[in-house]
Amino acid sequence: MRFPLPVRAHAGTLAVLVALTAVACLLVAGLPRATQASFDEALRRALTTAPAVQTDLTVASEPVEDLRERAQFESLYRHWQHSVPAALRPLITPDGHMSAKTSRTPVTGTGGGTYINLGWLSDADRRVDWVQGRMPGPTSTTRHEGETIPLIEVGVVDEAVREMGLGVGQIKMLGESDYVAVKIVGIFKAKNPGDRYWSHDLDILHVSKQRPPGGMDEELHLTTLMSDAGLTALSGAARHLTYRWVLPLDGRAASALDVPDLDAAVAELGRLVKVQEVSNNPHRLDTGLPKLLDDFSAALAAAQTVLYLALGGLLTVALGVIVLGVRLLTDRMEHTFALARARGGSLRQVAGAGAAMTALAVAPAALAGYALSFLVPGPVLAVVHVGPAVVVVTAVAFAAVRVSVAHRTPLHERRDDVADARPSVRRVTLEVLVVGLALVGAYLLRARGLSQDPLLLFVPVALTLAAALITLRCYPYPLRLLVRLAARGRAAVPFLGLTRAARARSASGLPVLVLLPALAVSVFATMISNEIASTQVRASWQQVGAPIKVTSVGEIPASVIEKVRATDGVEQVVMAQTGQVQLADAPEYAAAIAVDVAQWRRLIAGTPISVPPLSGGTSALVSPALKGRGAFEIGWLSRPRVTPQGVIDSVPGFWSSGKFLVMPMTVLPRPQANTLLIKGDVSRAELARLVPAATVDSQKRALAAIREDPLTGIVRSTLVVVTVALGLYALVAVVLSLLVGAAERARAVSFLRTLGLSDRQARRLTVLEVLPMVLVTALVGLGLGLGLPIALGPGVDLSAYAGDLQVSGYSPDLVMAGVLAGGLAVAAALGAYAHTALGRHRDLGAVLRVGDQS
Incomplete structure (x- = not known):
């Protein structure tokens, strides 16, 4: 078959198919990239805003064998660096540090009311400025109760001067039995007290006040800084001593796709730290990274559940609309294919011609949409490549199958308007099975939740398909009751219009399968988005308790x-x-x-x-x-x-x-x-x-903080995009459904015009034929959309996007439902009127075959 002539003859249909394919491929390939980019940003923000003590990997030890020199600490630090699993190495920065600290070291004679601990930081020279006195120097000795004890030079933070009355030159005796003396030789301040680094060593920067269990009086705790030489005086046998090697983690290079590997790597490192014999001291891994990753994974799972449902519904509807466009193209080429078959063309040649015409439109359009998706920032996932390929394969395969089924035999005439198509027993059995599985899945989803079985994620898709099948089978029956009522009247138009609407024609199935999921998913997305927004407002008020709150120490x-x-x-x-x-x-x-x-x-x-x-x-x-x-x-x-x-x-x-x-x-x-x-x-x-001296917080600031979270933003923005896209697809489906049956409808109206049907009656007839299917499908789709949040409610926790408040009690968005249903009804009515107006001046002889007017 030569393609230039058919391309010119069906340029409008091909242009519609090109536009639908390009937009679908852009959405299918672009939205996953945008969502994954937001997932990555959310993880990076979680890792970079959390305290370093939570994200960093800290190897700790309460020593049995003391380390006396800095070189011993550095040797072990290099060993722990090399022990980090490969999945974690890209996130570990080279500027790690080490420390040795005592805990609960009492000041002699205070009865446990004051504690001054000894501390050593490997990078103290880069972290603090000495504002009084000097840096600590070598350790010496002094006499106490007739014994020679160590005298360690230390520095204290400037806050200790105010809170504990300490100053340069003071000597404090520490311990209750095994004594050690410290001499304060300097006062320091942190160079950058807001650095995340200090979350590991807040005890050095601040004086803490603690109330022991059952006690009435507060205890004062402070950790001093000493030089490398002070390590020789620290012993785990005499003090509560802890060594730490900190491997800092830089979350700016993390990806949400790597979370499972990171979690496994942390567990592996913890196992290695315990079993490796690098010294006589037992070691352990201290980090809050697993909990942070688990919390993120829980929030991510809820976001993915909602977004996968929305994007899956969008892909399904987009494929349905494209299939409608392919159906329109093959119907327009019906006579061309029939003539080719009558002239000896094989079924393979005819089906190949239909598939080639479709591929000629969808393949370049899919490539264009795929290319445009790379303008969307984000990682390139497998779905970015697979999505457009699925669109092309679906369109081409449907065209080949459609033409093959329609032209199995040459010049095989069919009259779908004469008798109802009776479905086969096999088809009815399959449809009953789909409905049954959907109902069972809905029950399991409510009873078990998605966390128990991720396969239940397909339950909403099954529910939508089941509702579409039930609608296809049942919507003609109430119309037949209306037909009986209309038959008793004198007007012929209502009877004819409702009769044609009630017939189960093959062309009516696709619009239902497109409209129903489009409406259901759009209403579902709107309800989820609205409920998240209202819960965010409630959470912001719950966090602050007033429009503005001022809190002072x-x-x-x-x-x-x-x-x-x-x-x-x-x-x-x-x-x-x-x-x-x-x-x-x-x-x-x-x-x-x-x-x-x-x-x-x-x-x-x-x-x-x-x-x-x-x-x-x-x-x-x-x-x-x-x-x-x-x-x-x-x-x-x-x-x-x-x-x-x-x-x-x-x-x-x-x-x-x-x-x-x-x-x-x-x-x-x-x-x-x-x-x-x-x-x-x-x-x-x-x-x-x-x-x-107060902290000022406001409800508006709390609400902005909740909404600025990347996961929250991508959930709401994606739901909005999906809602708008599905609404537009629903309108396109209505228009295409009018065009798909246009030839048959024009032929029927032309017959009736020979019997005296007026233009006004023709418009009413077309509206009555088209509108019932749209309205019934709209009502079912809206009902399903209103029920999906209720069905998914027990299985999906959206509190992470609403200030940790449970998102529940989904209220029906009747305004949105009314707008969607009304918009589709108006579009169907306007399309019917436009179709009738365009066909009003058509020559009857051009529509009816020879002999049809006799």
Whole structure:
């Protein structure tokens, strides 16, 4: 067959097929790259924003055999570097470091109230500046209680000068039996205290205050810095001593695809560290990387579940629309193929010609869409190559099969409008099997969840296919009831239009198989996106507890509070005092907040959060962990006795678990506040200026932080893209379904026009023929889309994208459903009117064959 003439004759149809194929291949190849790029960015952000002590690989040892020299530490560090599995090596940076520290080393004579630990950092010279005195030097000796003991020169952080009264020149005796003396020779400050590096050594940068279990008084803990020479005086036999070799991890090169390998590599390194005999000391691997990877994998799995469902539905619909376009092309070439068969062409030649015509359109278009997908940033996955190939193979294979089935015998005439097609027993059995499997899968999905069986991910696809098959089989039956009612009337148009709509013609199947998943997946994507958005808002309020919250370590002076009240834009200020309180006389503590609950309730009125009412006096709201205790005393500035009035699961902006209670401000002996809850339009910078020592947080900032997460962003943006694309595909499917049956419809209308059918009646007839299929399919698709979130709800946890709040209670988006259904109905009606208008001036002799008008 010569192609130039058919190409010119069917240029419009080929152009539609080219456009559909190019867009489909761009979406199929581009969206996975964009989603994977966001997955990678999410992992990199998780690794680079987490404390280094959590992500780095730290080999630790409580020594039996002491290491006395720096060279011994460096030799072991090189060994651990070489032991890192291959999957982790690209992420390990060369600037590792080592340390040796004692813990809980008491200052002699303090009764365990003060602890000064000895510490050595291999890279201290690069990390600190000495602001007073000098760097520690060699170790010497001194006399104590008639014995010669080591005297170690150390430096302390400048914070210790304020908090513990330490200074240059002081000598402190450490230990209760095995003594050692330290001489403070310098005061240092960190060069970059915000560096992630310091998360390994916060005990060196800060004085910590700890309350021991059952104790009433706080302990002071500090770790000093000493020189390399101080290692000779450290012994694990006399102190609680720990050696550490830190292998820093740079997450900027990580990929989400490598997470399983990274997890396995960390486990392998942990095993090697335990079993390798590099010294007489036992070693272990300390890292929070497995937990971080597991948390990321859980969030990633939920994102992939939603996105794979959406992208799978998009691919299915795109293939269906392309198949509709191929069906239109082969129908337009029906007479050409029939003539070729009548002139002796073999079935292989005719089918090959149809496949070649289709390939001529879809292959270059697929290549163009595939090439355009490389403009989308992201890694090149296998689906980027496979997706466009699937589109081309599906289109060409359908064309070959369609032409082969239609032209098995030369000049085989068919009249699909005369009698209903009766499906074979084999086909009915297969359809019943698909419906049964879909229902069983839906039950298992709700009962077990996706975590138990990933194959259940195909359940929504099976449900969509089952709903489409049921619709195909059942939608003619209610129309036949309408036909019987219309037959009793005098008007012929309703009877004829509904009769043609009720006939199970082969051309009606494809539009249903395209429209139904398009509507179902688009409604599903919209509901998921909307529910995530609303839960994000609720989570942001839950995190802050007010439009703006100002939290100070110490008491906020009354004069400062008045300045805040007088600031432009501030509408309401509620004072609150938070702290740890002792419960009764037992060594048990709980978090507490004293606040005017009535004012707080007025401040958050109309927001997604609420606080139960609380009467005055000494009533309190307690957490579930404190439920059923009756009245009890608390130790907080005084010893008031509070009576639980109710149970509250969480306190917005403060606590959501553990032991806590909410009480009136009048419980305190004097009104004071370390927290301000503010309503109004005022900048965080202005409040930070008014309360310099405080942390200012806002609901808007919390919401922005939740939405800026890469995983959250890609889930919502992909759902929006899929929704828009599916809506457009649904409209294209309606138009193509009109075009596919255009020839048959024009022929029927032409027959009726010879009997006196007017143009107005022809338009009504066409609308009544087309609209029922669209409306029935739209209703089923919308119903399935509204039910998919409910079916998937127990199996998919989306809390990672909503501020760790559970996404549940999916409310039907009737507005979106109405817009989609209405849009398709309008498109079908307008298409029917346009089709009738275009065929109004057609010559009947050009439509009807010789003898049809007799």
